[in-house]
Amino acid sequence: MKRALNFNAGPAALPEAVLAKAEKEMMNYRSSGMGVMELSHRSKEFEDINEQTMNLMRSLLSIPDDYEILFLQGGASLQFTMVPMNLLEEGSSASYVLTGTWAEKALKEAQKIGNAVIAASSKDVNYRSIPSTSKFDIPDDSSYLHITTNNTIYGTQWHSFPESLPTPLVADMSSDILSRPLNLSSFGLIYAGAQKNLGPSGVTVVIIHKDLLKRSKTGLPSMLNYQVQAASKSLYNTPPTLSIYFLKLVLEWAEALGGVKQLEMMNKEKAALLYDAIDRSDGFYKGHAEKPSRSLMNITFTLANEDLTSAFLQEAEESGFIGLAGHRSVGGCRASTYNAVPFENVEKLADFMNRFRNRN
Incomplete structure (x- = not known):
């Protein structure tokens, strides 16, 4: 399945x-x-x-x-x-x-x-x-x-x-x-x-x-x-x-x-992949949180306008990604990378973000 x-x-x-x-x-x-x-x-x-x-x-x-x-x-x-x-x-x-x-x-x-x-x-x-x-x-x-x-x-x-x-x-x-x-x-x-x-x-x-x-x-x-x-x-x-x-x-x-220390290391690695995709995008993706306060659990970001955001979310869903829309109160996008989210799934999302940016 x-x-x-x-x-x-x-x-x-x-x-x-x-x-x-x-x-x-x-x-x-x-x-x-x-x-x-x-x-x-x-x-x-x-x-x-x-x-x-x-x-x-x-x-x-x-x-x-x-x-x-x-x-x-x-x-x-x-x-x-x-x-x-x-x-x-x-x-x-x-x-x-x-x-x-x-x-x-x-x-x-x-x-x-x-x-x-x-x-x-x-x-x-x-x-x-x-x-x-x-x-x-x-x-x-x-x-x-x-x-x-x-x-x-x-x-x-x-x-x-x-x-x-x-x-x-x-x-x-x-x-x-x-x-x-x-x-x-x-x-x-x-x-x-x-x-x-x-x-x-x-x-x-x-x-x-x-x-x-x-x-x-x-x-x-x-x-x-x-x-x-x-x-x-x-x-x-x-x-x-x-x-x-x-x-x-x-x-x-x-x-x-391996316990909580191992989970922390894994969470840092996962978050780093997505924040790198944001920071290297030359402003295509803009993170909401200031860097010293960035969450390792919820990576929030916006795109230039609503049309581009809608296209991103639609293509992401067609590619199998679920739950990337930001909270209804703020909009934008959000990737939640909790403990159970596999590293390889985050790798796929970072790759998708880079490919979407290159196409647009």
């Missing part, structure tokens, strides 16, 4: 080895006579899947014991609400760094819960860069500082993280988690929807320092309370069992490849 050259921004490509293993186990997981989606979430088989997935996550990202790992539902968008509900202390504020659409949405949801303010923003330059930490304005009473580590729409990424902050750092890592090593001690809480680097849509990973769990108020709805979810090992209700199973398979695949 011919596979698409998939550059979708999310849900995104999954490793073919993962899909093949899932296909093999689809009808009969570990001689149970059932597929994973048929298993009770209280069964020994699924409890093992849940525990193995957490252990793999802890090992690959070097997560210390003083952090809890939660598998939740609702995507990163629900975390926009859960974070302030659980962490925004009474009489204090929450600080947000705006680097794109998703950071704006996170701020908007937090403002429904309490006092949430802008600590820094690059909106004045159309989100082409990551703000300097020297420009942060964090109120003394801030309960946390929220950042979005990779900005899928604008193609920017934090390449280093704020340190020695007066307040815990909270990060939406939906589109670059597992793409590079992390120093978890810099963060109070990390959350990530799975559908870009971790697996299919349906499960959201939350990594939270145990000290922050104490902030969760007893009056919160149980499903939205981090303490409740941690106490039940993310099994308070029926979890997204199939998505967690796929997450386990992706983590096993990443471990077999």
Whole structure:
């Protein structure tokens, strides 16, 4: 079967080895006579899947014991609400760094819960860069500082993280988690929807320092309370069992490849191919992000006009490339080169970009 050259921004490509293993186990997981989606979430088989997935996550990202790992539902968008509900202390504020659409949405949801303010923003330059930490304005009473580590729409990424902050750092890592090593001690809480680097849509990973769990108020709805979810090992209700199973398979695949350092090297090589095609095009392709802030996950660029952009996207689709249109809010083009996108597919795209430029 011919596979698409998939550059979708999310849900995104999954490793073919993962899909093949899932296909093999689809009808009969570990001689149970059932597929994973048929298993009770209280069964020994699924409890093992849940525990193995957490252990793999802890090992690959070097997560210390003083952090809890939660598998939740609702995507990163629900975390926009859960974070302030659980962490925004009474009489204090929450600080947000705006680097794109998703950071704006996170701020908007937090403002429904309490006092949430802008600590820094690059909106004045159309989100082409990551703000300097020297420009942060964090109120003394801030309960946390929220950042979005990779900005899928604008193609920017934090390449280093704020340190020695007066307040815990909270990060939406939906589109670059597992793409590079992390120093978890810099963060109070990390959350990530799975559908870009971790697996299919349906499960959201939350990594939270145990000290922050104490902030969760007893009056919160149980499903939205981090303490409740941690106490039940993310099994308070029926979890997204199939998505967690796929997450386990992706983590096993990443471990077999050599871990996060190997993935980071591969991601740098893939991104370099496309940025080289942009930079060597004499302005035919124009990257949106400033070079120091360029994302390794989402390469965004424009062409001279709409007609040329439409021709590029049409010819790309005819050649088997999927998902290269930019986000509807900004237009242009975008290639998402997440962990599972093979190097050879990126090579083919870079070659197509060069050939299209030569013809036009």
